[in-house]
Amino acid sequence: MSPAIFIDALQNELQRTPYGQYPPELYDPIRYIMSLGGKRMRPLLTLMAAYLFTDDWKKAIRPALAVEVFHNFTLMHDDIMDQAPLRRGQPTVHEKWNHNIAILSGDVMLVKAHELLLDVEADKLKPAMTRFTRTAAEVCEGQQMDMNFEKRWDVTEAEYIDMIRLKTSVLLGYALELGGLIGGADDETNAHLYAGGVNIGIGFQLKDDLLDVYGDPAKFGKQVGGDIIANKKTFLLIEALEQATGSVKDELIGWLTHPDFDKAEKVRAITTIYDQLGIRQITEARINSYFAQGFANFEQINADPARKAFLLQFTRQLIERES
Template sequence: MNPTQLTDALRQQFDLTNYGQQPPELYDPIRYIMGLGGKRLRPLMTLLAASLFTDDYTLALKPAVAVEVFHNFTLLHDDIMDQAPLRRGMPTVHEKWNANIAILSGDVMLVKAYEQLLDIDAQHLRQALQRFSQTAAEVCEGQQMDMNFESRDTVSEAEYIEMIRLKTSVLLGLAMELGGLVAGADAESTQHLYDGGLNIGIGFQLKDDLLDVYGDPAKFGKQVGGDIIANKKTFLLIEALERAEGTVRTELLDWLGRDTFDKAEKVAAITAIYDQLGIRTLTEARIADYFQKGFANLDQVNADPVRKATLLDFAHQLVERES
């Protein structure tokens, strides 16, 4: 099946998924955040990975839902930590209800994510649960690292890559690994699927960092320069701090230290520093490197070339995105 057909199948599966009914204050927020949609790329990649090895993609439907429910659970709790007012252009759960409800609803979402895995064939269930649990812990580790970075003056490139690997990329890797696992792929192929998702996921996050500074506001979907305004330690800022010297470093540190400033002026000034230091070119090279690694991993998957072409074509479309 092609990605459009699989997307339709996923939509139907999400519509059929029962998260619970009573009390409504517990379950309505779950239906609300799941109803906000989003790109749902992770569950789609689960189905595409499964389709490499079987015609019965339905084997991967509930595992795909598990990945997406878990992802949205993390977003719900992240929004509380970040005190974010909006998610996908709509009020966040803690704003629409309150923080206590958002915490408890998120807890139930984690339980419901595990429930979706229980229909996996017995021969694969233990491994699926073990890998899901390991990944869930890693995502939390990455989130804690990200919070730790907020109070640190310096963060190395290696530390940042490790943080985004854990916080965002391992879940894409797991999504693809699960698809192969439940479809009966050999161990080497499931590892290649995981590694491919992991490397492409790191490339995605680095591209998000880049688009936040250099993206087209009409395509990016959120404020360009938001990371600069917030002094967020992105790949670009970390590299700029590593490379800036003399008056350039003085100017950069001055902007980072200001409590009051004109937002547009700050974005323009720091972007100019990035331009002067060649940060855009450096970031683009890192992005290309991780995407190349990811596609090299997927090339090694032992599957029918025609089926693999569908997955690779879709992945190539993703990496060219501007939002």
């Protein structure tokens, strides 16, 4: 079995899935954001989780696409709230059209995600929908926490981890849990799939925080240094505020509180402070810890060893990517 088989099956379904035609301003942005690509890791993990337990993994394709449509809906709305200019190296929907169109098109994507989930077999539909609505609410909770943090300077590391767990990681956990549910896995196995996805997801988000500062713009696909410019409470900033003392802390607070600044200069200065405090190394250690926890969860899954090895290998490849 090759990942290309799952990728091709998902891409074919993406291409033939209709969203609507009129008014074009409502539906063109959906086709646009869905065409920008991305890793597609959530729906692919849904398919691979189903394949762990059944040869009929194709019955998970449309539900897997539901996860991807929902994920892109959250990105479209998050970009508005973050005033982000780029998504996957291209203009965000609200930049290419406008804020109101992006809001309404995102709403239609949420509706479409529910419609796609209706393809889950009848005896598994209620748990699939129940877990989906729980996850969707948690994603919104995480986003609200993230916005609340913008007005606070006392955000703790524990609060931040809980926020990213809700905002980004529970959907990765659901993607794997959904595949297991469709494939016929038992509740204990699905719990391991979910926990593994959540831990891997936290690791991914911490890595995203790290790449925002230290990533290659050509590979990262977003504005490097954007979190620093926006004073976003990332793991790196929270850790720096805790670690810094004396003149270093004074300089850091100065950059965070000064209303007028040169963006490039601020990014360079705060990055230098991170270097002085060893924030990169601290973050990398925490990333590796969550990835290790996730793989430990996956190891507890009772499935065909070859198929489980396939899932583990694919997940490791995702982890090693720099975008």
